[in-house]
Amino acid sequence: xxxxxxxxxxxxxxxxxxxxxxxxxQSRMASAAEGxxxxxxxxxxxxxxxxxxxxxxxxGIEYGxxxxxQAGGFNGKDVEIVSYDNAGTSTGASSxxxxxxxxxxxxxxxxSSSAIVSQLSEDARKHALRNPETPMILINVGSGALAxxxxxxxxxxxxxxxxxxxxxxxxTKVMGDEGTLGKKVxxxxxxxxxxxxFQAAVEGRAAQGDFKLVGSVLHDVNRIQDFSPYVxxxxxxxxxxxxxxxxSNDLLLLIKACADASLGxxxxxxxxxxxxxxxxxxxxxxxHYVSTLSNCELNPEFAEDFRSEMxxxxxxxxxxxxxxMGFLAAALASMEPGETVDVEAIGLAxxxxxVEGDNxxxxxxxxxxxxVTPLVVSRVDREAKYxxxxxxxxFLPVARVSAEELIYPVQDSCQMPRPT
Amino acid sequence: MDxxxxxLLNGIVYGLLLFMVSAGLTLIFGMMGVLNFAHxxxxxxxxxxxxxxxxxxxxxxxxxxxxxxxxxxxxxxxxYLLRRVHAFGHGHELLLTFGLALVIEEGIKLFxxxxxxxxxxxxxxxxxxxxxxxxxxxxxxxxxxxxAVAMFAILYLLLKHTRTGLIVRAAERAPAMAQALxxxxxxxxxxxxxxxxxxxxxxxAIAGAFYPTSPTMALDxxxxxxxxxxxxxxxxxxxxxxxxLGIGVLTSLTVGMSFRLADLASTIGLGDWAREVGGLLTVxxxxxxxxxxxxxxxxILLSRPAGxxxxxx
Numbered sequence: 198x199x200x201x202x203x204x205x206x207x208x209x210x211x212x213x214x215x216x217x218x219x220x221x222x223q224s225r226m227a228s229a230a231e232g233x234x235x236x237x238x239x240x241x242x243x244x245x246x247x248x249x250x251x252x253x254x255x256x257g258i259e260y261g262x263x264x265x266x267q268a269g270g271f272n273g274k275d276v277e278i279v280s281y282d283n284a285g286t287s288t289g290a291s292s293x294x295x296x297x298x299x300x301x302x303x304x305x306x307x308x309s310s311s312a313i314v315s316q317l318s319e320d321a322r323k324h325a326l327r328n329p330e331t332p333m334i335l336i337n338v339g340s341g342a343l344a345x346x347x348x349x350x351x352x353x354x355x356x357x358x359x360x361x362x363x364x365x366x367x368x369t370k371v372m373g374d375e376g377t378l379g380k381k382v383x384x385x386x387x388x389x390x391x392x393x394x395f396q397a398a399v400e401g402r403a404a405q406g407d408f409k410l411v412g413s414v415l416h417d418v419n420r421i422q423d424f425s426p427y428v429x430x431x432x433x434x435x436x437x438x439x440x441x442x443x444x445s446n447d448l449l450l451l452i453k454a455c456a457d458a459s460l461g462x463x464x465x466x467x468x469x470x471x472x473x474x475x476x477x478x479x480x481x482x483x484x485h486y487v488s489t490l491s492n493c494e495l496n497p498e499f500a501e502d503f504r505s506e507m508x509x510x511x512x513x514x515x516x517x518x519x520x521x522m523g524f525l526a527a528a529l530a531s532m533e534p535g536e537t538v539d540v541e542a543i544g545l546a547x548x549x550x551x552v553e554g555d556n557x558x559x560x561x562x563x564x565x566x567x568x569v570t571p572l573v574v575s576r577v578d579r580e581a582k583y584x585x586x587x588x589x590x591x592f593l594p595v596a597r598v599s600a601e602e603l604i605y606p607v608q609d610s611c612q613m614p615r616p617t
Numbered sequence: 618m619d620x621x622x623x624x625l626l627n628g629i630v631y632g633l634l635l636f637m638v639s640a641g642l643t644l645i646f647g648m649m650g651v652l653n654f655a656h657x658x659x660x661x662x663x664x665x666x667x668x669x670x671x672x673x674x675x676x677x678x679x680x681x682x683x684x685x686x687x688x689x690x691x692x693x694x695x696x697y698l699l700r701r702v703h704a705f706g707h708g709h710e711l712l713l714t715f716g717l718a719l720v721i722e723e724g725i726k727l728f729x730x731x732x733x734x735x736x737x738x739x740x741x742x743x744x745x746x747x748x749x750x751x752x753x754x755x756x757x758x759x760x761x762x763x764x765a766v767a768m769f770a771i772l773y774l775l776l777k778h779t780r781t782g783l784i785v786r787a788a789e790r791a792p793a794m795a796q797a798l799x800x801x802x803x804x805x806x807x808x809x810x811x812x813x814x815x816x817x818x819x820x821x822a823i824a825g826a827f828y829p830t831s832p833t834m835a836l837d838x839x840x841x842x843x844x845x846x847x848x849x850x851x852x853x854x855x856x857x858x859x860x861x862l863g864i865g866v867l868t869s870l871t872v873g874m875s876f877r878l879a880d881l882a883s884t885i886g887l888g889d890w891a892r893e894v895g896g897l898l899t900v901x902x903x904x905x906x907x908x909x910x911x912x913x914x915x916x917i918l919l920s921r922p923a924g925x926x927x928x929x930x
Contacts, residue, residue: 244723246833249731388904416872417907422828422837423631423865425758426872426906429623432752446837449733449829459745459753473733477829586735 232272233537235529237262238297238305239278240317242285247309250445250471250514254308254339255280257515260506261522265529272534285309287316294320298333303538306521308339308358308514311390318345318354325353332540332616338521339514342390346565348610352544355561357521357568361391361442362398363603364488364572368440368465369402371574371596372486377463379437381411385427385451386442388415395442395467411436419446424454432460444468449477456481469592471513475577476586482577483590490517492573492594494582495555510583524559524568527552541616557597562604565611569600619750624869630758632865633765637820638838639845639857640768641813647852648789648809650707651699654714656817657839658721663687663818664825664834665725668736676739680822687818688811695810700803718835726832733831757827764823768816772854785809844910848917850927859925864910871906 239258242251259278266275279300281293290313297305305317314337325332334353337345341360359367372378384399386392396413403410412434414427421427428451431439439462443451448468455462456478469475469487493500493511503511503519511519528547535542548563557571574595575581581591642656663683671679694717702709738757745753776782788795788805796802821834828834845864849856878898879891891898917924 246836248726249832252731414872415901415904417905419833419837420907422841423627423634423869425627425631426624426869429620429627429752430872432750433620446829446831446833453827453829457753457755457758459748471732473735473829473831476735477733477737479737588735 232274232534234274235271235276235304235538236300236302237276237278238293238300238302239280240283240290240293240297240305240307240313241280242309242313243280243282245285247285250339251285251309253513253515254518256507257511257518258306258338258522260503260511260515261519261526263506264522265526268526268530271529271532272538276529283313285313287313290316291320294324298324302333303540304334304336304525304543306336306338306518306525308337308518311340311342311345314340315342315345315349318349318351321353322351325351334540334544336521336525338518340391341394343394343608344390346567346611347608350565350608350611350613352566352613352616353540355544355547355566355568357524357570358517359488359490359568359570359572359603360605361394362401362605363570364442364467365395365398365402365440366603367488367572367574367598368486369407370598370602371488372438372463372465373407375576375595377438377484377486378408378465379463380409381434381436382408382438382440383412383431383434383436383462384410384440385414385416385431387418387444387447389418392418392442395440399440408438416447421447421450424450425458427451428454428458428460431455431462432458436462438463438465440465442467445471449474452478452482452485468513469577470575470585473586475588475590479588480590483579485577486574486595487577487592488572488574490520490570490572491554491556492516492575492592494575494592494594495573495597497582499555500583512585520554520556520559520570521568523554524550524552524561544616557599559600562607564607565613567604567607569604571600572598572603574598623749623752623754624872625866626754628866628869629862630762630865631869632862633762634820634824634861635838635841635845635865636858636861637761637765637768637824638817639842639849639861640772640854641816641820642842643846643849643852643854643857644772644816645810645813646846647854648785649806650789651710651714651810652707653813654711654839655694655717655721656714656813657835657842658718659687659691659814659817660821660824660838661725661830661832661835662690662721663821664736664830665729665734665821666818667822667825668729668734668830671736676742676826680819683822684815684819687821688815691811691814692807694814695807699810700806718839722832722835729832731832733829736825736830738826761823761827764819768819769854769858772816776854841910844914848910848914848924850924852928853924853926856924856926864913867909867913868906871902871909874902876902 239255241255242248262276262278270276283290283293294317318335321333321335332353336355338357341358343360345356384396386396392415464485466487469485475482493516500510528550532546547561552559556573560569562569575592576595577590578593579589581593584591638660642653645651645653666686667679667683670682698713699710702713742757744756746756746759747754784800785805788802792802845857845860849860879888882888882891
C-alpha cells in the first residue's frame, strides 16, 4: 500500500476528503427520499458443505430485491440486502442475527436447514419481546418443519414454503391423475423432523385409500454411502412408486442405486431439481416427479428476466426464493410510504396480501403464518424447455395443484400473540 | 434368502470400497505415524482429476493419470509441508493436514462449483453382471471389488515379501539404524506418503464414477475411513481389510432389520411397557444402521484398544 504522502496528499487531507464526500452523499440521499430505507438480512450458509444451497437462496433473494428496487423500492428508497454467512451452524446463525440487529436490519430472509430456521425464529421472537420498538421479522423461504407453524409459531415468523403433507398431497394427486402412482407405494426418508413428517404424510394418504403403503423406512441423514441394501428392501416390497423427502446426496445416491439394480420404480420427490442430480442420474431420471413451489417454464418471461439479471436460468431453490420475494414485494407495494420502516405493519400487510403467481393464487394464513400456496408438480422429461445440467432432460411442468386442495388445518398448538 | 444373499454381496462390495480408501490412510499412519486428516480429500481430488481428464482423454486415461497426479500432490505435501512441522510433533501434523483438507475442499468448489459434477461410467462398463430375483447387479460394483482385492494383494506382498517392504518397515521401526545402514529415510517417508495418497486418488477415480463426485464426498467418507483404520488397528493393512468388510456387511444387514428393543421385551412379557416408554426402545435397528460403524468402534476400543490386528505399543 502506498503512503498517502506519496500521492501528494497528507493523511489528514485524505481523511478530510473522504468525510466531505460522505457528507455530500448523505445530503444528496436525504434530499432524494424522505423515509427510512428497508434493510433485509440474508443469513445463509455461504461457506461449508451447505454452501451450495445457501448460495442459491441468496441469489434468488437478490433477484427479488432487485425487482422491488426496479419497481421503486420501499419508502422511496432502494431496499438494501446484507448477506451474512452462518457457515451452516445454528450458533453461527445466532451470532449473525445479533450482527444484523446491530446493522439495523428489519427483515431476515433465508431458507437453509430446519435447525437454523428454528434457531433464528427463536432469536426473532426473543428480540421482539425485548425490543418492542424495533422488532425483526423472519421470512423462511426453504424449511418445512411443522413446529414452526405449530408450538413454536409467533407473529414474527413467516413460512413461505410448503410443509411435507402439502408436497405429498400434490405428488400423489398429480401422479394419481397421470396414472403413474401405481397401487403400491414405498416411502424412504431421512430420520429427522422433515423426513418423519414426510413419512407421516404418506401414511396419512395411504389411510385415505389412495394407494397401499408397502413399506416405509427412515435412515440417517447424509451418512449412508451405499443405498443398495435399501434398494433390495424396496424390491422385496414390490413397490411401483417410491415417495421420498430426501435431498442432496441421500436422494441422488438412492436414485442411482435403484437405476443400477434396474429397478423400474418411479420416484415422487421434493428436491430432485437440485443441480447435479439429473446429470449424475442420467437417463434413469426420466419419468420421476418433483413437487416445487413453482417452475420457471410456466413463465418464460420471468426465466429470461432472471437470466439477464443473474446470468443463468433460475434453478432449484432460486425459484422458490423468488416466489417468497414476489409475495413480499406485493405486501410492500400495498403499504403507504412512511417516515420509518414499521416492521409490524409489514407483517400485517403480508397477512392481507393475495398474489396471483405463476403457480396460482397465493395468500398468507394469519393464524399461523403458513404460506397458503399452490404447488407445481413437474416430471423429468426430454420435452422440457429448460434442460438441466447440460443434458437433454429437464423439468416439464405437469400440473398445478391449487392451495385449497393442499392446505392443512391450523395446528391447535399454535397460540400466536398479536402485536398490540 | 435372495435378500440375504444380495445384502451380503452389497456389504462385501461396500466394505471393499471402504478398504480402498482407508488402505492409504493406515499405511501412512503405520509407517510414518502421521494421522492424515486430508486423506479423504486426496480421495476427492482423485475423483475430480479423473473427471477433468476423462473429459479430454477418456475414462481409462483418467483412472491411470489421476492417481499419479494425486501421488505427486502427496510428494509435495510431505516434502514441503509435513516435513517442516514433523519436529514439532503429532499435534502439528494433525492440524496441518486438517487445514489442508479445508483448502482442498474450497479449492475444488472454486474450480468445479458447489454441485456434483457429471462424472459417470463409460457405457462399455455400464452393464449388469447377473440378475438375482429380478434385481440386476451392476458389473461396476464387482469391478470396484476386484480393484480393491488386487490392491490388497499387491500392498501385502510388497510390504511383507519384498526387499523394499523390508526397508520401509525398518525405516519405521528404527529410523536411525536404517539411516546408518545407508538408506535415505526421508526419501522413504516421501515415497510412502505418495503411495498412500495415490491409493486414495485411485479409489476416488474409480468410485467417483459410481458414487456422485461432489465437494462433500471427502466429508462423507472422512469419518468412516477413520473408523475403519481404528477398528482394524492403526497401521495394519490386513486389519483394515477385516474392519472394512465387517463394517460393510453389518451396515448392509442392519438396514433390512425392523427389529426393535421393544420386540425383545415382549418375549418376556414387557412389550406393552416398552412401547409405552418409547424412545430408544421403539427405534428400529434400520434407523440406526448409519451409527453401526461407530458403535462397533466403541466396542472395539473398549475391549481391544489397539484394534483387531493392531500391535500394542
